[in-house]
Amino acid sequence: MRISELARAADVPVATVKFYLREGLLPEGELTSATQARYGEAHLERLRLVRALTGPAGLSLAAVRRVVDAIEDPPADVNELLGVATAAVDEPSPARDHRAVHALLERWGWQLQEKDCRSHDQLAAALQALDDAGYALEPGALDLYRRHMEEIAAVEVGGVPTSSPADAVRYVVLGTVLVEPLLLALRRMAHQELSVRRFGGTSAGRDGPAPDHPGPPTRDR
Template structure:
């Protein structure tokens, strides 16, 4: 296909495609004449991945380039490629004060990782985010929330397994990484929405008033 068709099929403007080509994010097409090139399905997949990283993941061009370098390196295991993408999608929290609450939270996260046998870095973005959240809870007088960690960890493992099952059918590394981007960013939005709905339902069941039963009218069947 020509660049115009590539643009139509992906919704990416031609000037933007040319910019990606210049930056090396998109591989060059096959020259069919001095001024014409042909593009294939691999270009479609790569463009969709770039747009997912940019529009959904909110990543900068430099971060996208780092992910694409890992995707294109055949020596890189798939686990490492997905890890690079996942780490860049999680924004590290702002530096927090190293007070007693922070130190306690870091210990709790370290213990959780060891207890669960999770093969993750103790100083990775996820661990940093969790420690920051637990420290904030401690300062607000909700340190007992740590008792909920195992419940949350069980739910997280179940969701993570489902995420990986969803992307496991990917036919290329581009598709796998795109699935991780969608699952991480949009999946978080879906999970947050479902949690809010479930909390509302549970609140209604636990604290809501029972609906008054309307009196039967003449002629109505009464059970």
């Protein structure tokens, strides 16, 4: 397909496709003349991936480039895929003293690997922010979060495709950047539901339809 057809199939402007080509986020097409090139399904798939990462995922171009590089040059060791994918989407952050996090991992029986220290820094920063704000977690809350995260991770890691390293990296990257907002939205919705249960109030489906939603039609008797 020509560049205009590629843009139409992906529902993006031609100028955007050309920009991604200049930035190296989209591979060059097969030249058919001095000014024309032909593109295939692989280009369409890559274009949709880049749009998902820059759009719903909200990644910077630098992060998208790291994702693309990880997909094009995945590690041979499957055990390294998760770390590569996570590092690809995470923005660089200052290293922190995360010895307390290592102590947590040891207590939980989790393995300590140097390649995972980026996520250790993130947890250390989150815990420090709680301390700085004077917010104390409920006793046992961190262990509870860990148990539920293990259950979620078991489902996600179990779904990592083994067809190819590139497929695995793509799956993990998209699962990281697109599922995390989903988890956050579900957490907030659960807060709303349990708040109604504990403190009272109404919610659609519990005490009738929402005010701007018509009720089911009634049948004449």
